[in-house]
Amino acid sequence: MCGIVGALAARDITPMMIEGLKRLEYRGYDSCGIALFSEGNLRRSRSTARVADLESQVNAFGLTGFMGIAHTRWATHGPPTTLNAHPHFSRERIALVHNGIIENYVELREELVVKGYEFDSQTDTEVMAHLIDSLYQGNLLEAVQQAVSRLTGAFAIAVICRDEPLRMVGARKNSPLVVGLGEGENFLASDALALAGTTDQIIYLEEGDIVDLHVDQCHIYDMDGKTALREVRIVQAYTAAAELGLYQHYMQKEIFEQPQALADTLQGIEDFSPRIFGENAQAVFETVDSILILACGTSYYAGLTAKYWLEAKAGIPVNVEIASEYRYRSSVPNPNTLVLTITQSGETADTLAALRHAKEQGMAHTLTICNVATSAMVRECELAYITRAGVEIGVASTKAFTTQLAGLFLLTLVFARLRGRLNPQQEADYLRELRHLPAAISAVLALEPQIIAWAESFSRYENALFLGRGLHYPIALEGALKLKEISYIHAEAYPAGELKHGPLALVTEQMPVVTVAPRDDLLDKLKSNMQEVRARGGQLFVFADSDTHIHSEPGIHVIRLPENYGVLSPLLHVVALQLLAYHAALVRGTDVDKPRNLAKSVTVE
Known part of the structure; x- marks a missing residue:
C-alpha cells in the first residue's frame, strides 16, 4: 500500500527520493508528495496524479534539499485529494509521512483542537504531526517517543523538524520500515x-x-526506550526486475516470467528432504497432527489448492482460514497444529495478526511460504520456504501464486513421505513432474494468440461465471479474481456442482461461463454441468486438457492445453486464466498494473 522514502545527505537528495517513489509505485497509491528542508524552511509539493506529475511539479518549483521525506498514499481516511496527501505539516515546523491506520485519532484530534491546532485534512496522519509538535521541546526524538506511546493502531512514520536540520526520526508498529546506510x-x-x-x-x-538518524549516525531504540543493536544486511536490489523491458505491462512480463520463477523456486529439490523448510522441520512435522493455513486473497486460493493436495496425498487434516476473519472469531486451538501462513510480501497485516493470534492460542509450530526472505513473516515463523519469484510489481499476482503452489506441493510430498504414504518411485515421479513444470507452462504461454482472440469477444461482457470442480475449484476462484481485479468485469466462481443451487438462475446469452476442464475423475460430471449451461443459452469458454473430448461448437469455445498434468494441473490452467484476464483488460483499456482502489502490499487492516 502506501510507501515511504526519507533521506539525509550532504547533497541534493531530491532526484533520489523521486526515483524511490517510482520504485514504490507497484504497491498501489492514489496521491503522492514530498517535503524538503531548504534554506531554513520546510517546503513541499503534493499531487493526486502519478509520481511523474509530482516530479514535474518539483522541477517547476525548483525544489531541492539535503533532508526530506516523500510518500505515496493509498487513501484510508478521507478521499485522495491534495489536502489529504502526505507529507503533513504542523505549524510549518514538523513534517511527517505515515503508513498504517491510527485507531484512536478521533480522541487525539479533539484534544489537539482544544489546544488550538487547526486541521487541513481528513486524515488520521495529520493528528500525529500535530501531536508531535505539541510535545516538541527542542528534541525531535523525545517528542516522537512520547507521541508513539499514545498511539493505538499500526504505523510506520518518518518525521523531520525545521528546527533540527539533518535529523530524521522513524518509528514502526505493525508496519514495515527499513534504514538504509550510506557514506x-x-x-x-x-x-x-x-x-x-x-x-x-x-x-x-x-x-x-x-x-534516530543523522547524516553520519544511526541510533535505534526498542519499545522500552533502550538502545538496540540491529543487524546490517547486504540486500541486493532488484533493479533489473523493476524494468519493464519489451513488455507492455508488468503483469504481462510477470506472467511470462513464470517458467523461470518456478525453475528458481525449485532449485535444490535434488536434495529433497524436510530440511528445505528449515533445520528443525522434520522434528516439527513429526509432531503435528493437522495444518491450519492462514492467508488472504490470491494466497488464500493457494491454500485452498494445498488442502486438496495435503489431505489426498499426505492424509493430514487441513483447515484453510481467511486471515482477516480468523482472529475475530472463537476457534478451537490445537497445540499439535502446524500454522502455515502464505504471503507474497511477508508484510500482509491481516496474515501477520492472524499468525500472532494463533501463537497466543498456544499453537507454537509455525511455517510460512513467502517470497521475501527478510520479511516480518519469515522472522516471526519457526520454519520457512522462500519462493524465488523475484519482485512482482503488477498488483494482480501471477508468478507469486504459481511459485506458492510449487512450495505447497513440495510440502505435500514431505508430509506424504513422513506419514508413509509415498514410496520412492512415486516421489521420484512427482519430483520429475515438478522439474518439467517450466517447460509445461511455456507451452501454455504459447496459447496466447488463441486467448487474445477470445478476449476480443469476452471483453464486451460485464459479468462472468467461472466453474471448476475438486482441485480446480480454487483455480476457478483465482481466475475470477484476476478478471475482476484488472478488467472490472464482475466475475464469480463456483464449484460446478453448485450450479443448480442458485447460480444457474444467472445464466443467459449475456453470461459467459469460463470452465476449467482437466481430464480427471470429475470430468464426466463437469460435462453434465456444462450441458446445463448450454441448455440455458449460456456461452461456454472452456480450457480443456487435450484428451477430454470436449469440442468447439456453437456456444462452446474450447482452447486445448498442451498436456494433461495430473495433480499439478492447477499450475497450468491458472496461467491460461491469467492471460485471459490480462488480454480482456487490455481490450477494455484499463490500468492493468495499477487497478483502481487496489494496492499491492496490504499493510493495514
Missing part, C-alpha cells in the same frame, strides 16, 4: 526496493523500534 548519508523507506541503486546496506527495524 555520509542515511535513508528510511518502507521497502528496501525504494533504495535500490542508492545503498545495499539495510537494517530491518523490529516491532516497536524508533530510529
Whole structure:
C-alpha cells in the first residue's frame, strides 16, 4: 500500500527520493508528495496524479534539499485529494509521512483542537504531526517517543523538524520500515526496493523500534526506550526486475516470467528432504497432527489448492482460514497444529495478526511460504520456504501464486513421505513432474494468440461465471479474481456442482461461463454441468486438457492445453486464466498494473 522514502545527505537528495517513489509505485497509491528542508524552511509539493506529475511539479518549483521525506498514499481516511496527501505539516515546523491506520485519532484530534491546532485534512496522519509538535521541546526524538506511546493502531512514520536540520526520526508498529546506510548519508523507506541503486546496506527495524538518524549516525531504540543493536544486511536490489523491458505491462512480463520463477523456486529439490523448510522441520512435522493455513486473497486460493493436495496425498487434516476473519472469531486451538501462513510480501497485516493470534492460542509450530526472505513473516515463523519469484510489481499476482503452489506441493510430498504414504518411485515421479513444470507452462504461454482472440469477444461482457470442480475449484476462484481485479468485469466462481443451487438462475446469452476442464475423475460430471449451461443459452469458454473430448461448437469455445498434468494441473490452467484476464483488460483499456482502489502490499487492516 502506501510507501515511504526519507533521506539525509550532504547533497541534493531530491532526484533520489523521486526515483524511490517510482520504485514504490507497484504497491498501489492514489496521491503522492514530498517535503524538503531548504534554506531554513520546510517546503513541499503534493499531487493526486502519478509520481511523474509530482516530479514535474518539483522541477517547476525548483525544489531541492539535503533532508526530506516523500510518500505515496493509498487513501484510508478521507478521499485522495491534495489536502489529504502526505507529507503533513504542523505549524510549518514538523513534517511527517505515515503508513498504517491510527485507531484512536478521533480522541487525539479533539484534544489537539482544544489546544488550538487547526486541521487541513481528513486524515488520521495529520493528528500525529500535530501531536508531535505539541510535545516538541527542542528534541525531535523525545517528542516522537512520547507521541508513539499514545498511539493505538499500526504505523510506520518518518518525521523531520525545521528546527533540527539533518535529523530524521522513524518509528514502526505493525508496519514495515527499513534504514538504509550510506557514506555520509542515511535513508528510511518502507521497502528496501525504494533504495535500490542508492545503498545495499539495510537494517530491518523490529516491532516497536524508533530510529534516530543523522547524516553520519544511526541510533535505534526498542519499545522500552533502550538502545538496540540491529543487524546490517547486504540486500541486493532488484533493479533489473523493476524494468519493464519489451513488455507492455508488468503483469504481462510477470506472467511470462513464470517458467523461470518456478525453475528458481525449485532449485535444490535434488536434495529433497524436510530440511528445505528449515533445520528443525522434520522434528516439527513429526509432531503435528493437522495444518491450519492462514492467508488472504490470491494466497488464500493457494491454500485452498494445498488442502486438496495435503489431505489426498499426505492424509493430514487441513483447515484453510481467511486471515482477516480468523482472529475475530472463537476457534478451537490445537497445540499439535502446524500454522502455515502464505504471503507474497511477508508484510500482509491481516496474515501477520492472524499468525500472532494463533501463537497466543498456544499453537507454537509455525511455517510460512513467502517470497521475501527478510520479511516480518519469515522472522516471526519457526520454519520457512522462500519462493524465488523475484519482485512482482503488477498488483494482480501471477508468478507469486504459481511459485506458492510449487512450495505447497513440495510440502505435500514431505508430509506424504513422513506419514508413509509415498514410496520412492512415486516421489521420484512427482519430483520429475515438478522439474518439467517450466517447460509445461511455456507451452501454455504459447496459447496466447488463441486467448487474445477470445478476449476480443469476452471483453464486451460485464459479468462472468467461472466453474471448476475438486482441485480446480480454487483455480476457478483465482481466475475470477484476476478478471475482476484488472478488467472490472464482475466475475464469480463456483464449484460446478453448485450450479443448480442458485447460480444457474444467472445464466443467459449475456453470461459467459469460463470452465476449467482437466481430464480427471470429475470430468464426466463437469460435462453434465456444462450441458446445463448450454441448455440455458449460456456461452461456454472452456480450457480443456487435450484428451477430454470436449469440442468447439456453437456456444462452446474450447482452447486445448498442451498436456494433461495430473495433480499439478492447477499450475497450468491458472496461467491460461491469467492471460485471459490480462488480454480482456487490455481490450477494455484499463490500468492493468495499477487497478483502481487496489494496492499491492496490504499493510493495514
